[in-house]
Amino acid sequence: MPVVRRRSRPILSRLLALLLVVLAAGVVDARGATAATVSSTELTTGFALRSATGLADTGAAISQVGYGTAGWTPVTLPSTVLAGLTAAGVYQNIYFGQNLKSVPDLTGQNWWFRGEFTASALTPGQVYWLRFKGISYRAQIWLNGTQIDANAVGTMVAHEYDVTSLIRPGAANALAVLVTPPAHGCKDLSFCTVDWNPEAPDMNAGLWGRTLLDTTGPVALRDPYVRTVLPLPATNAADLTVYADAVNATNAPVTTTVSGTITKAGYPTVSFSQDVTLNAGERREIVFTPAAYPQLHLANPALWWPYQFGTPDLYRLSMSAATGGATSDTKSIDFGVRQFTDYRTTVNGTSFAGYKVNGQNILFRGGGYMWDLLQRWDTATNAAHIQYVKDMGLNTIRFEGTLGNEELYDMADKAGIMVMPGFVCCSAWEDDSGWSAEQAQVATASLDTQMRAMRAHASAFLWTYGSDQPPTAAHLTAYKNVAAALHWQNPTLDNVATWSNANAGMKMDGPYVWEPPVLWWDTTKAGSAFGTTGEEGTEAPPPLESLQKFLAPADQWPIGTAWNYHSGAPGSVFDNTTPYTTGLTSRYGSVASAAEYSKKSEVQNYENTRSFFEAWNAHEYTQSFGTIFWMLDSAWPSVHWNLYDYYFKPGGGYFGAKKANEPVHIAYDYATKKVFVVNSGLAARGGLTATASVYTIPDLAQKYTTQAAVTAPANASTQVLTIPALTGLSTTYFLRLQLKDAGGAVVSDNLYWYSTQADVLGNKSNWYRTTPKTYANLTGLNSLPSNSGVTAAATRTASGGRETVTITLTNTSATTLAFFLRPEVTAGNGGGEVAPVTYSDNYLSLWPGESTRITASYLTADLHGQAPYLRVRGYNVPATSAPLP
Template identity: 75%
Template sequence: MSRINRPYPRALAALLLTVVTVLTVGALGPGGASAATVGSAELTSGWALHTATGLAATGATISRVGYPTAGWNPVALPSTVLAGLVANNVYTNIYAGTNLQSVPDLTGQDWWYRGQFTAAAATSGQVYWLRLQGVSYRAQVWLNGTQLDANAVGTFVEHEYNVTGAILPGALNAIAIRVTPPRHGCSDLSACTVDWNPEAPDMNAGIWGRTLLDTTGPVAVRDPYVRTVLPLPATNAADLTVYADAINATAAPATTTVTATISKPGQPTITASQTVTLAAKERREVVFDPAGYPQLHVANPLLWWPYQFGNPELYQLTTAASVAGAASDSKTINFGIRQFTDYRTTVQGTSFAGYKVNGQPILFRGGGYVWDLLQRWNTKTNKTHVDYVKAMGLNTIRLEGTLGNQELYDLADAAGVMIMPGFVCCSAWENDSGWTAEQTTVAQASLSTQMRALRAHASTFMWAYGSDQPPTAAHLTAYKNIAAALHWQNPTVDNVATWSNPNAGMKMDGPYKWEPPVLWWDLSRAGSAFGATGEEGTEAPPPLESLSRFLTPAQTWPVGNATWNYHVGRAGSVFDNTDVYSKALSQRYGTTTSAADYSKKSEVMNYENTRSFFEAWSAREYTQSFGAIWWMQNNAWPSLHWNLYDYYFKPGGSFYGTRKATESLHIAYDYFTRNVYVVNSTLAARTGLTATATVLNIPDLAQKYTTSVPVSAPANASASVLTLPAVTGLTSTYFVRLQLKDAGGATVSDNLYWYSTTPDALGNKSNWYSTAVKTYANLTGLNSLPSNTGVSTAVSRSVAGGQETVTITLTNTSATNIAFFLRPEVTAGNGGTEVVPVSYTDNYVSLFPGESRQITAAYATADLGGLPAYLRVRGYNIPTASLPVP
C-alpha cells in the first residue's frame, strides 16, 4: 500500500460530527462515466484495546474480520492507552489524592488496538485512504491481514495510506495497530509535560488523533491553503494565492481539473480552475495566484480581526478535482483574509519582537494551554477553553508542544483568538545535538505535518521553532526550508528565551513562583513587563470547592502535606511545593487558620496578582512591551500551580483579575511609580472621559485623597493620565479606587486596589524562577472590615435553546460598610457546586455603601444536572447566602 505522511485540514462543519457524512458527488460523469464516492468517515467505534504482552497472535491474524476480542477493553477513538483503561474502570479516580501513583508503568509493553468498520461500496475508479492523524509513539499498522506499515513513527506525524488494494468495499473490514509507547523522561519526540504535573504512566501512548477512512476518485486533494497579502498599510484589497496538493492514486498518468472556489455569504464568489496531468503516483502542488488568475485580487475584503479589534470574518475555500468530468475529490476549509507581520524594538538593550495584524500593532495577551493529562478532549471542552480565553479578555493561546487538536484551531478561528504554536522545551525536542537519523526525520516530518495543518488557520499568527533553547543550526535550517516550501506566511522565531539566544525576540526570565504585584512594574527586575515574554507565572491554588474534588479534608488542611504537594509540580523539581506562596499569603493577609480561610485569602491574592501582571504589560504597550503569556492558562489535571482557571473550569480569582485587567477600556494603577494609566484595547478612539482616583482608609472608608482629570483614550494605545502623591494619614491597609467615566457620567471602568503603608519590597537575590521578597505588604486591615449583612440580591432567569441566562442585581444597602470581593455563583441545587462552564459579565466585585451592580451569568441547562438553579452570594466580609433562581 502506498504511504503518505502528510496532514489534511478538515472543514469546520466536519469537525463537529463524530462520523463525517459520505457523499456521492454526481451519479454519472459525461458519457455515462461512473463518479466516485467522495467523503470521509471517522472510525470512532468498534475498537478494542489489549496489551501485546502474552498475546501470541500476530497483526496478520488480529486484523482479520471475526478475530475474537473477548477480554479486550472496548474503546472509542481517539483514546490513549491509559484513557482507555480508565474508561473501562481498570484504574479509577486516578486524579484524586495520590491515586495516580497506583497505576503501574504502562510503557514497558506494546498495546494492540483493533477495530472493525464497514467500508463504502465501490464505484468505478474508487480509491480508499486510511489516515492516522495521531499515533504515539510508533506503530505497526495492519488492515485485513495486510501490513501497511512496519514502523509508523512520530507522535505529531500524520500517516496516510492508499488502501484500495486491501479494502473490502461495501463489507466489514478489520484494522489492527500495535503501538509502542514513548519512553519516560521526555526521551522521545512525543507529547511531554516537563515539570508541571506527573508524567502519564503510559506517556500518552496510543491513538490520540482522529482515524479517518476517505473515499475519492483517482485523484485526491490534500492540504488546501490560502495565502493572503494585503497592500499594507492599506487594507482595501487583498491578493489571495491558493495552494492544494493533487495526488494521482493510480499506476498510470491521470489528467485532472482542479477548481478552487472562494465564497462568503453576501460577497462575490470567486472561481479558478486549471488542468494538470499527473504522472503515476505523483503528488503535485497546484497553485492559483493573482498573476495568473486576476479574480484572486479581491477588492474591499472583509478582514479577520482578533478579539477586541473587530470581527473574525471567515471565508470558505472549496478545492475540487475531477477526472474525465466526474468528481474525484473535494476538500473545504474556512480561512481568514488577514496578514500578520513582525517588527523589532530594542528595550533595555535587547531586541524584542512585536506583531501587527492587518497593519495594526497588537499586544498578544494569553496563557499556556495544555491538554488533559490523558489527552482526552471533545467539542464542549475545546469550546470552553476558547470561550474562557475570550471571557478573560485575552487574545492568544500558546501551544508549547501541545499540538494537533485541529478542532481547537477551528474554534479559535471563529472566536478571533490567536494561536501561538511551537515545539516543547526541556526534552528530546531541545536535546537535538545528539539526535539519531530517525529522530531527525521524525522532527522534520512533525514540523511538516503541524505546519500544514496550522498554516490554513486565520488564528495562527507565528511559529516558534524552539522554546527555552533554539535548535541546532543544521536543524534550524532544515526547519526553515520546510516552512518556505510550505509557503508559511506568518512570522517565526528561533526560540522564545533571550537567556539562551540574545536574538530570540522573547524572554523567559521567570518568575515561576509567587511574586508581589510590584515586580511586574519594576523594570529593574527579571520578569517585569518589558519586551515580550514567552511565559512566566506563579502558583494559583484553585477555590476550595475545586480542592475538595480531588483532596480529602485532611489533605486540604494544613497545606503543604505530601498529597497537596503531589498536585503542585513534578516531584523533585523546585515546583513540588507552594511554600513561597503560602508564606506570602499568611504574611500579607494574616495567618491562615483553615482550608476555607486559606482559600478565601488566596482568591484575593490571585486576583491582585494576575490583574497587576496584565495591567503592567498593557500599560507599556508598543513602547516597552509587546506581548505576554501567563504560565499557564489551565492545568492538565487538578493542580495547585500555574493556571488562570482550574481543571474543573471553575473560574476563580486569577480568572477575574485577568478579566478586570484586560477590559476593552481600562484604568490601571502602577504599584511602583503610583502612575495611573488608561488603556484602550480597541481600534476606536474614545474622548470626553474623566479619570478619578480616590484613596480611602480601612475600615472606616474615610477619604484621604481624591482627584479627577479629563482623559482622551486614543485607539489601541495606553497613556499615563495622573500620578498619585504620597498621601499622609493612611491606615496601614488602605484602598485606592480608580474610576473612568464617559461624558454622560456612566462608569466604563471601576477598579479597586488594596495596599499598605508598608509596601511589598523585593530583595536582591534572584534566580531563573524567583526573586526574593524582603518585606511583605501589610494587607491584614482587610480582616478588620466590619461584617456587612446589608447586601440585597435580586435574581431572574431566561431560558432559550438549552441555554440559561441569570440576571443578578447586587445592592449594598449599608450606609457605612463596603461589601468587599463579592462572588455571586449559580449553583446546581441549594449549597451545591457552581454550574460550569459558566460565563459572568463580571465577578469578585466590591460595592461601596449604597452602590448596586448588575451581573449576568450564562450556562447550559444540562450542566445543572437536573437540579434546581440557586444563587449563592459570598464575600470577604459578608455572610454566605443562597436563594433559588426563579
C-alpha cells in the same frame, strides 16, 4: 508519508470487475463519466485494547475479521492507552489525591488497538485511504491480515495509506495497530509535560488523533491553503494565492481538472480552474496565483481581525478535482484575509519582537494551553476554553508542544483568538545535538504535519521552532526549509528565550512562582512587563470547592504531600507552593483552615493576576509587546499555574485577568504610583473622566481624591494621574479608581488594597523567582466589619439551551463596605457552581448604599437536572443562597 500501492491484477479481470460495478451502481454523470464516492468516515467504535505481553498471535492473525477479543478492554477512538483503561474502569478516580501513583508504568510493554469497521461499497475508480492523524510513539499497522507499515514513527506525524487493494468494499474489515509507547523523561519526540505535573504512566501512548477512512476517485486533494497578502499600510485590496496538493492514486498518468471557488455572503464569488496531468503515483502541489488568475486580486475584502480589534471575518474555499468529467475529490476550508508582520524594538538593551495585524500594532496577551493529562477533549471542552479566553479579554493561546487539537484551531478562527504554536522545551525536542537519523526525520516530518494543519488558519500568527533553546543550526535550517516549502505566511522565531539566544525576540526569565504585584511593574526586575515574553506565571491554588474534588479533607489542610503532588512534577523546584503560602500568610495573616486559606488565596490570586496583565497592557508598544501567562489552564487538578482550574470554575485569577483586560481600563502602577488608562480597541474614546480616591480601613474615611479629563486614543495606553505620597493612612488602605464617560456612566471601576508597608523585592534572583525582602501588610482587610446588608434580586431567561441570569446586588449598609463579593449560580441549594459560566463582572466590591447589575450565562444542561440557585458571599459578607426564579 508511506503509501501502500494497490496490487496489480490482470487488465481483463480489472475491466470486467469495473464493468460489473458500473452496471450494478448505475452512477454516471451528465457527461457519461462514472463518479466515485467521495467521503470521509471517522473510525471510533468497535475497537478494543490490550497489552501485547503474553499474546503470541501476530498482527496477521489479530487483523483478521472475526478474531476473538474476549478479555480485551473496549475503547473508543481516539484514545491513549491510559484514557482507554480509565474509561473502562480498570483504573478509577486517578486524579484524586495521590491515586495516580497506583497506576503502574505502562510504557514497558507494547499495546494492541484492534477493531472492525464496515467500508462503503465500491464504485468505479474509487480509492480507499486509511489516515491516522496521530499515533504515539511507534506503530506496526495491519489491515485484513496484511501489514501496511512496519514502523509508523512520530507522535506528531500523520500517516496515510492507499488501502484500495486491501479493503473489502461493503463488508467488514479488521484493523490492528501495535503501539510502542514513548519513553519516560521526554526522551522521545513525543508529547511532554516537562515539570508542570506528573507524567502520564503511559506517556500518552496510543491512537490519540483521529483515524479516518476516506474514499476518493483516482485523484485525491490534500492540504488546501490560501495565502493572503495586503498592500500594507493599505488594506483595501488583497492578493490571494491558492495551494493544494493533488495525488494520483493510479499506476498510469491521469489528467485532472482542479477547480476552486471562494465565497462569502455579500461578496462576489471567485472561481478558478486548471488542467493538470499527473504521472503515475505522483503527488504535486497545484498553485493558483493572482498573476495567472487576476480574479484572485480582491478589492475591498472583508478582513479577519483579532478579538477586540474587529470582526474575525472568514471566507470559504471549496476545491474539487475531476477526472473524465466526474468528481474525484473535494476539499473545503475556511480562511481569513489578514496579514501578520513583525518588527523589532530594543528595550533595556535587548531586541524584542513586536507584531502587527493588518498594519495595526497588537499586544498579544494570552495563556499557555494544556489539554487533559490523558489527552481527552471534546467539542464542549474546546468551546469552554475559547469562551473563557475571550471572557478574560485575552486574544492569544500558546500551544507549546500541545499540537493537534484541530477543532480548537477552528474555534479560534471563528472567535478571533490568535494562536502561537511551536515545539516543547526541556526534552528530546531541544536536546537535538545528538539526534539519530530517524529522530531528525521525525522532527521535520512532525513540523510538516503540524504546519500543514496550522497554515490555513486565520488565527495562526507565529510559529516558534524552539522554546527555551533554539534548535541546532542544521535542524533549524531543515525546519525553515519545511516552512518555506509550505509557504508559511506568518512570522517565525527560532526560540522564545533571550537567555539562550540574544536575538530570540522573546524572553523567558521567569518568574514561575508567586511574586508581589510590584514585580510586574518594576522594569529593573527579571520577568517584569518589558519586552516580549513567551511565558511566565505563578502558583494559583483553586477555590475550595475545586480542592474538595481532588483532595481528601485531611489533605486540604494542613498543606502536605498530597497537595504538593498536585503542584509541579515530583522532584522539581515546583513540587510545592511554599513561596505562594509564605506570601499569603505574610501579607494577609495566618491561616487555620482550608476554608480560610482559600478565602485569602482568592484575593491574592485576583490581586496578582490583575496587576500582571495591567502592567503589560500599560506599557504597550513603548516597553511591552506581548505576554503569555503560564498557564491558561491545567492538565489535571492543580494548585500551580492556571488562570482557571481543571473544572472550569472561575476563580480569583480569572476575574483579575478579566478586570485588567476589559476593553477600556483604568490601572494603578504599584512601582511608580502612576495611573494609566488603556484602550484595547481600534476606536478612540473621548470625554472621559478619571477619578482616584484613597480610603482608610475599616472606617472608609476618604483621605485623598483627585480627577482628570481623559481622552483614550485607540489601541494605546495613556498616563492620566499620579498618586502622591500620602500621610494619615491606615496600615492597609483602599485605592479606588474610576473612569466615567461624559454621561456619568462607569466605564471602568477598579479597587486596590495596599499598605503603607509596601512589598519590597530583594536582590536575590534566579530563573524562576525574585525573592521578596519584605511583604506588604494587608491584614487590615480582616478588620472589615461583617456586612449582612447585601441584598440580591435576580431574573432568569432561557433560549436555545442557554440561560441568562441578571443579578442586582445592593449594599444596604450605611457604613460598611461589601468587599470582594462573589455571586455564583449553583446547581441546587448548596451545590457546586454551574460551569462553564461567564459573568459580566465578579469578585466586586460595593460601597455603602451602592448597587450594581451583572449577568451570568451558562448552558441549561450544565445544571445536570438541578434547580439553579444564586449564592452570594464575600470577604466580609456571610453566604446566602436563594432559588432563581
